[in-house]
C-alpha cells in the first residue's frame with residue numbers, strides 16, 4: 001500500500017503535460033504515466049500485475065531494493081514471493097567473483113519464465129551492472145533482458161520502465177558516477193517496525209581488495225535535514241528502530257555546505273520523537289572519533305554495539321590492504337571504546353587469505369580476536385576481484401591455505417563469541433520483537449548488541465520492545481522469557 005504522502009505527489013503531476021526536468025518531479029511524472037499503462041495491462045490480463053525484486057549482497061542493496069519496490073507498488077504492481085511475476089528485478093552484487101556466476105545462472109532461469117509469459121519484464125541493476133564486462137555479456141548472451149541500470153540511477157526506475165513499456169526494445173542506462181542525490185521517492189518497508197536509512201553513498205577509501213569504490217562511486221552525503229525528515233516519516237509509519245547506513249559512516253558530512261559530523265547526525269536523529277533505537281553500519285576504524293564514542297556513551301537510544309571491521313590483525317597485511325591502521329592502533333581503539341562504554345559489545349568483519357598472508361599473519365588476527373573479544377564476526381575468505389589492486393598482487397594463496405587459515409580463525413571466533421554471549425546469561429535485557437520463528441513457533445527478538453533471543457509469546461508483541469530474561473545461552477542466541485510488558 002502506497003502511503004498518502006506519495007499518493008498525493010503522484011496525483012499532483014497527473015495533469016502535467018511537459019516532462020519535468022528536475023527530480024524527483026520527473027520520476028513522479030513517469031509514475032503517473034505508468035499507472036495509465038499498467039491499468040490498461042490489468043484490463044488485458046484480468047487482474048493485477050505482479051512484481052518480484054530479488055536482492056543479492058549487502059544492506060545497501062537491500063535498502064535500494066526497498067526503493068525499487070516502493071516505485072513498483074506506487075505504479076500499481078503487487079508484490080509476489082517468486083520470480084513468476086510480470087516484472088522481475090535482480091538487484092545484483094559483485095563483491096565476490098562467484099556472486100556474478102550465481103547471477104548469470106539465475107538470469108538464464110528468468111529466460112525460461114519469459115518464454116511462458118512473453119509480457120514479463122526483466123530488469124537488472126546494482127553493482128554488477130557497473131562492470132562493463134558483465135553488461136557486455138548480458139547484452140550478448142541474455143537478449144531477453146529488458147532494462148539494465150546501475151547503482152547511480154536506482155531512482156530512475158519509473159522512467160526506464162515507461163520507456164520500455166512505451167516501445168523501446170531494450171533500455172540501458174548506466175552512469176559511471178554521480179553527484180546527484182534524489183530525495184523523496186516512495187519506498188517499501190521490509191519490516192514495519194525497523195528500517196535502514198542511507199546517510200551517504202559511495203566510498204573514497206580504496207581498500208585494495210574492494211570493488212565498492214569503483215561500482216558505487218565517490219562519497220556523497222545526504223543533507224541532515226533530509227535524513228531527519230525521512231526518519232520522521234518512518235516513525236509515522238510505525239518504525240521504532242533506525243539503522244543509519246553508509247560504507248564509511250565516519251566520513252559523513254564531507255562536501256556538505258554546512259559540515260555536520262556523524263556524531264552530530266546521530267544526535268539529531270535520536271531527537272526524532274518515537275525512535276527507540278538507533279544502529280549504524282559501518283564505521284571505519286581509521287577515523288572513528290572521540291566525539292562519536294562520547295555520543296554513543298551518553299545517548300541511550302544508540303545501541304551499545306559497535307561494528308568495527310578489523311579485516312586482518314597483521315599490520316603488514318593491513319598495509320597491503322590499504323586499511324590505514326595497524327594492529328596496535330586497532331587494539332588501542334578497542335580499549336578506548338571499552339573504557340568509555342563498559343557495556344559495549346563489539347562485532348567485526350574479518351577476511352582471511354589475502355595475498356601473501358602467512359600462518360604468522362593469521363595468528364596475529366586470532367590474537368586480535370582474543371584481545372578484542374568480539375561478540376560476533378562476519379568471516380570471509382578473500383575473493384579476487386578483477387579491477388582491484390589486490391587482484392594483481394603476487395602470492396595469491398591456494399584454496400587449501402585459505403581454508404586452513406579460515407578454519408583456525410573460525411574456531412577462535414566461535415570460542416570467544418560464545419564466551420562473550422554467555423556473560424549475559426541470567427540478565428534481563430530489552431529486545432525488539434522481530435518475527436515468529438518458523439521452526440519452533442516462538443517469537444524472535446533482537447538485543448541491543450544484535451544477538452537474537454527466542455521466547456514464548458503472542459504475535460501481537462511483534463514490533464514492540466520487551467524486557468526478556470536471558471535464561472539460557474545457546475552460543476549465538478538465547479532462550480528467554482518475557483518478564484514484564486513495556
Ligand code: SF4
Pocket residue numbers: 203204205206207210211212213247248284
Ligand atoms: S571502506 Fe574499504 S572495504 Fe569498505 S567499502 Fe570502502 S573500500 Fe570497500
